[in-house]
Amino acid sequence: MASNTDLSKLVIWMVFLLHSLGNGLAGGRNITTEQSLQVKAYRKFLNRPAIKSIKTTNRDIFDCVDIYKQPALDHPQLKNHTIQMRPSTYLMETKNKTSTFEVPNIGLKNGGCPFGTVPIPRTQIKDIPMAGSHPRFGQKDDERNFPHHWAAMGMxxxxSLYGTAAFLNVWKPKVQHDIQFTLSQIWVTAGPYPDENYIEAGWHVYPKLNGDYEPRIFILWTVDGYRSHCYNFQCQGFVQVSRKISPGIRIAPVTTYGGTQYGISLSIVKDMRSGNWLLLWGEDQSELIGYWPKQLFNHLADKAEDIQWGGETYGPLPFPEMGSGHFPEEGAGKACFINNIRVYNNPGTKRDLDPSETHTKTTAPDCYRSIVGRSEEGTYIYFGGPGGNCARQA
Incomplete structure (x- = not known):
């Protein structure tokens, strides 16, 4: 387990580097020569030497980096870390229910990166945004600036919990401002307020982070209740393993109102042998995207205490859409959902979630709502709404 001292040193180092960048880059501000050099140094830290680079059809660039030279392994707790290349056998043998929905083929073409390398999204200098004097690269914006809203359910x-698996219906909700985001996710947590550990994974639309308004796979983790936290690869910790699916990759095609329903199957599961928290792709959990080593955490080092599923938004008025942009009462084909939800009560033992075990959290019912139930696709939550100027907030 990572000591508080080691984690504090890492956080202090990252905060110092980020805050030293000063004003600029966002909003057309000028920056000094020294600040420009610091930005370039940080970009060099993120962008490792590539053995090969892959440009996608939407002009994203993924650099194929030596698996042992990826950013995660700069973490002080991961010195001499041996990478876990596959899940324990019990996960590979576990079969999920067969979904009737479509899964977009989002993996990098031709098998992705060469063996021994992993895809890391390339970061451009223009992708390092600032907010006033406080840069917010790869981090959730300060909740004191604008509100976060949820339409979600939890236990x-x-x-004692060891993970969850679910199918996440994918849409392309609208956001009104670059600093807004809207997402659908699964997340596991442990620990007392205000020092909770969280691991999150799902899809989001977040133009400030990604440079566009497309839905993309994302991850986020924190060990101190979000006082320091990171998306994707913007700080050390998450170990990428897959050669073809990576956080930051665009999801296409997506669901349309009344049309074909697309979605992705994701799992966050505690590995029985290594103790790492695995991020798995697919209904059969056959693709290990990567993992969070157990050494990163204190409260999540052994198990989770709560699991949640649903949507979240952030930003100023008018609030962005969540899910399909329609309320869950509109139902199948018109509202966003997460279904086929399972939980692990013991390492390696997966079961269907019962709706009676859950409660819902809806913070702005005039903008977003949720409905929980059960169908042949397992337990589900329909959630979302149009956002806007909410008159009533919980």
Whole structure:
């Protein structure tokens, strides 16, 4: 387990580097020569030497980096870390229910990166945004600036939990400002307020982070209740393993109102042997995208205490859409959902979630709502809404 001292040193180092960048880059501000050099140094830290580069059809660039030279392994707790290349056998043998929805083929073409390398999204200098004097690269914006809203469900009782698997319906909700985001995710958590550990994974639309308004796979983790936290690869920790699917990759095609329903199957699971938290792709959990080593965490080092599923938005008025942009009462084909939800009560033992075990959290019912139930696709949550200027907030 990472000591508080080691984690504090890492956080202090990252905060110092980020805050030293000063004003600029966003909003057309000028920056000094020294600040420009610091930005370039940080970009060099993120962008490792590439053995090969892959440009996607939407002009994203993924650099194929030596798997042992990826940013994660700069973490002080991961010195001499041996990379876990595959899940424990029990996960590979576990079969999920067959979904009736479509799964977009989002992996990098031709098998992705060469063996021994992993895809890391390339960061351009223009991708390092600032907010006033405080840069916000790869981090959630300060909740004191604008509100976060949720339409989600979680477990009624805290208990020993070891992960979750689910199918996440994917849409392209509208956001009104670059600093807004809207997302659908699964997340596991442990620890007391205000020092919770969180691991999150799902899809989001977040133009400030990604430079566009497209839905993309994302991850986020924190060990101190979001006082320091990071998306994707913007700080050391998450170990990429897959050669073809990576956080930051665009999801296409997506669901349309009344049309074909597209979605992705994701799992966050505690590995029985290594103790790492795995991020798995697919209904059969056959693709290990990567993992968070157990050494990163204190409260999540052994198990989770709560799991949640649903949507979140952030930003100023008018609030962005969530999910399909329609309320969950409109139902199948018109509202966003997460279904086929399973939980792990013991390492390696997966079961269907019962709706009676859950409670819902809806913070702006005039903008977003949620409905929980059960169908042949397992337990589900329909959630979302049009956003806008909410008159009533919980």
């Amino acid at each position: 009624k009782e805290r208990q």
